[in-house]
Amino acid sequence: MQPLAITRYSTVNCLGAGSQALAGAMLEKRSGLTPCDFDGVALDTHIGRVRGLESLPVRSDLGDYDCRNNRMAQLAIEHDGFAGAVAQARSRYGAARIGVFMGTSTSGILETELAYHGREPATGALPPKFRYAETHSTFSVADFVRRYLDLQGPAFVVSSACSSSAKVLGSAARMIAAGVCDAAVVGGVDTLCLTTLYGFHSLELTARGPCRPFDAQRAGISIGEGAGFALLERVGPKTDAGAKLLLGIGDSCDAHHMSTPHPDGLGARLAMQRALQSACLAPADIDYVNLHGTGTRTNDAAEDRAISSVFDGATPCSSTKGATGHLLGAAGITEIIISILAIERGVMPGSAQTRQVDPAIRCNYLLEPRPARVRRVLSNSFGFGGSNCSVVLGAAG
Amino acid sequence: MRAFVEGIGLVGPGLNGWQASRAMLAGGQAYRPAPTSVSTSALLPAAERRRAGVPVKLALAAGLEAIEAARRDAANLATVFASSSGDCDNVHAMCESLATPERQVSPTRFHNSVHNAAAGYWSIATQCRAPSTSLCCHDSSFAAGLLDAASQVAVDGNPVALIAYDHPYPAPLGTARPIGATFGAALVLAPQASAGAIARLDIEFEPQQAGATRMDDPGLEALRIGVPAARCLPLLAALTRRSSEQVFLEYVTGTHLRMAVTPCD
Numbered sequence: 001m002q003p004l005a006i007t008r009y010s011t012v013n014c015l016g017a018g019s020q021a022l023a024g025a026m027l028e029k030r031s032g033l034t035p036c037d038f039d040g041v042a043l044d045t046h047i048g049r050v051r052g053l054e055s056l057p058v059r060s061d062l063g064d065y066d067c068r069n070n071r072m073a074q075l076a077i078e079h080d081g082f083a084g085a086v087a088q089a090r091s092r093y094g095a096a097r098i099g100v101f102m103g104t105s106t107s108g109i110l111e112t113e114l115a116y117h118g119r120e121p122a123t124g125a126l127p128p129k130f131r132y133a134e135t136h137s138t139f140s141v142a143d144f145v146r147r148y149l150d151l152q153g154p155a156f157v158v159s160s161a162c163s164s165s166a167k168v169l170g171s172a173a174r175m176i177a178a179g180v181c182d183a184a185v186v187g188g189v190d191t192l193c194l195t196t197l198y199g200f201h202s203l204e205l206t207a208r209g210p211c212r213p214f215d216a217q218r219a220g221i222s223i224g225e226g227a228g229f230a231l232l233e234r235v236g237p238k239t240d241a242g243a244k245l246l247l248g249i250g251d252s253c254d255a256h257h258m259s260t261p262h263p264d265g266l267g268a269r270l271a272m273q274r275a276l277q278s279a280c281l282a283p284a285d286i287d288y289v290n291l292h293g294t295g296t297r298t299n300d301a302a303e304d305r306a307i308s309s310v311f312d313g314a315t316p317c318s319s320t321k322g323a324t325g326h327l328l329g330a331a332g333i334t335e336i337i338i339s340i341l342a343i344e345r346g347v348m349p350g351s352a353q354t355r356q357v358d359p360a361i362r363c364n365y366l367l368e369p370r371p372a373r374v375r376r377v378l379s380n381s382f383g384f385g386g387s388n389c390s391v392v393l394g395a396a397g
Numbered sequence: 398m399r400a401f402v403e404g405i406g407l408v409g410p411g412l413n414g415w416q417a418s419r420a421m422l423a424g425g426q427a428y429r430p431a432p433t434s435v436s437t438s439a440l441l442p443a444a445e446r447r448r449a450g451v452p453v454k455l456a457l458a459a460g461l462e463a464i465e466a467a468r469r470d471a472a473n474l475a476t477v478f479a480s481s482s483g484d485c486d487n488v489h490a491m492c493e494s495l496a497t498p499e500r501q502v503s504p505t506r507f508h509n510s511v512h513n514a515a516a517g518y519w520s521i522a523t524q525c526r527a528p529s530t531s532l533c534c535h536d537s538s539f540a541a542g543l544l545d546a547a548s549q550v551a552v553d554g555n556p557v558a559l560i561a562y563d564h565p566y567p568a569p570l571g572t573a574r575p576i577g578a579t580f581g582a583a584l585v586l587a588p589q590a591s592a593g594a595i596a597r598l599d600i601e602f603e604p605q606q607a608g609a610t611r612m613d614d615p616g617l618e619a620l621r622i623g624v625p626a627a628r629c630l631p632l633l634a635a636l637t638r639r640s641s642e643q644v645f646l647e648y649v650t651g652t653h654l655r656m657a658v659t660p661c662d
Binding site: 096 | 482491493495510518525530534545548551552569
């Protein structure tokens with residue numbers, strides 16, 4: 001693909017709001033996971049919760065969209081100068097030339113869960129204040145972001161579970177290449193809700209303590225929440241010398257099982273190979289791999305096999321989910337931003353919460369942050385339904 | 398963006414396949430609504446067949462009809478799935494369970510709750526590992542899917558199957574989000590005109606409001622308005638008539654897609 005410049009990005013997750021907070025935590029290998037205290041949920045698990053959303057309603061002119069998920073989107077937009085960068089892009093290109101492509105898994109379904117608690121006993125009706133289109137609808141977050149940033153280009157939501165906000169970069173890149181838009185706001189937002197907390201628990205995929213990716217004792221995921229955004233533009237004469245670039249993207253399906261990865265990581269391997277091909281790079285060109293690394297026994301084992309089939313054993317790899325938790329539909333963009341921070345700061349992240357790497361693991365797994373010159377990073381995001389996406393990032397020049 | 402339509406699939410109320418529905422779509426025969434009949438593809442393995450909801454079977458039926466008509470192999474065709482709300486029966490059942498003190502959720506219900514459930518079952522049934530995406534744009538989900546599929550054809554130069562489907566919510570969610578019927582449609586789009594190509598589409602995104610092309614038949618027009626996936630009906634009608642026509646499709650607020658449909662001979 002034609003590389004695209006990532007001219008601005010912003011994040012919010014349990015490590016804090018803004019990319020400084022995320023970068024600091026990565027350097028110090030700090031984790032934001034805490035015992036689950038989400039709204040009366042009595043599950044013995046850890047979560048990556050963003051504090052304070054309860055008192056941060058969405059902008060009043062968009063009050064109909066008020067829900068935890070859109071609050072999270074707003075919080076990220078208002079950090080790292082993201083709203084200002086989009087406003088400048090809007091004046092350069094025009095509002096109709098900027099697309100909005102967002103990923104989410106559960107959108108504002110928490111509103112519907114709460115509405116089902118508050119059904120009218122006699123009729124079963126939902127409370128009158130319940131708004132489906134602006135909250136629960138999978139499209140709600142892109143609709144909200146487009147209105148919030150006053151953009152008029154094409155928009156949609158990709159919802160392919162935990163690969164959603166990696167895949168949006170592919171859609172955006174194609175829209176720009178096809179000339180439908182000149183720039184794109186891409187991102188992902190997912191927030192805590194009963195569906196995912198009890199759903200992953202029903203599959204016995206949530207760890208009791210904090211998740212420990214690639215650990216010999218790993219026992220499942222820790223569900224997190226958060227948002228990440230990036231502004232994509234064409235590379236041109238005005239692109240900064242050190243600009244961070246989207247170099248390639250590859251996706252695939254497992255064709256195996258709805259909630260268990262292919263045991264040999266066949267789909268994951270295809271996604272990585274397609275991403276490298278799209279970037280016109282060889283495996284040896286990659287300095288660091290940010291793994292999907294959820295911390296379940298099967299996911300990490302399958303990803304390790306896939307990594308070992310693509311890369312030689314030397315390429316440093318780590319998962320950052322022990323720090324952030326699994327951000328589901330926001331995981332892809334969050335880890336893309338972590339990959340960019342690795343390039344900018346010259347540090348490969350370590351693996352918070354992991355104590356002892358599983359001896360069966362073959363990849364070169366980093367427990368501790370490692371200072372290094374990082375030029376090219378591959379980031380993996382895999383989801384239910386066997387949906388896989390790998391993204392290659394790099395620095396210009 | 399340019400794409401050639403190679404195959405069409407259609408499953409809706411009184412619409413049992415595109416071939417069987419041609420006279421109604423083209424306007425020569427009055428539309429007679431009847432409950433949507435969704436067959437279960439034999440490609441779905443037994444375990445998945447037991448677990449799959451109506452929307453999965455709907456997507457498979459519409460998609461496979463289009464791919465068969467296009468004489469393509471589903472095992473290596475990229476896919477775009479577009480739906481407003483995914484498996485609505487399943488969302489309702491989950492929310493009901495989560496409103497009880499026990500909050501017991503079944504694992505199958507949970508993995509069926511992802512918006513890309515149809516894509517997941519599809520890839521298992523067809524053994525397809527090609528790229529696949531699952532989109533939502535509320536009432537304009539078909540337009541969003543068409544835009545994404547057309548961009549894959551135009552930029553990547555690969556054929557793509559676009560599969561749009563919707564299935565109603567039961568009460569009480571059905572009151573907050575009414576979806577009028579169970580409806581699925583599919584198009585196989587390709588970068589070049591193959592021997593059997595039906596028509597050429599030239600698709601433009603336009604950032605102004607424009608009236609959507611309507612259906613002449615009041616029953617089909619009600620279906621178009623009532624089901625997000627059925628917003629494709631005017632395009633299917635133009636493709637069926639095999640005449641050069643312009644079709645306008647409402648997209649995200651304040652925008653539309655304008656399509657020039659040119660039949661291939």
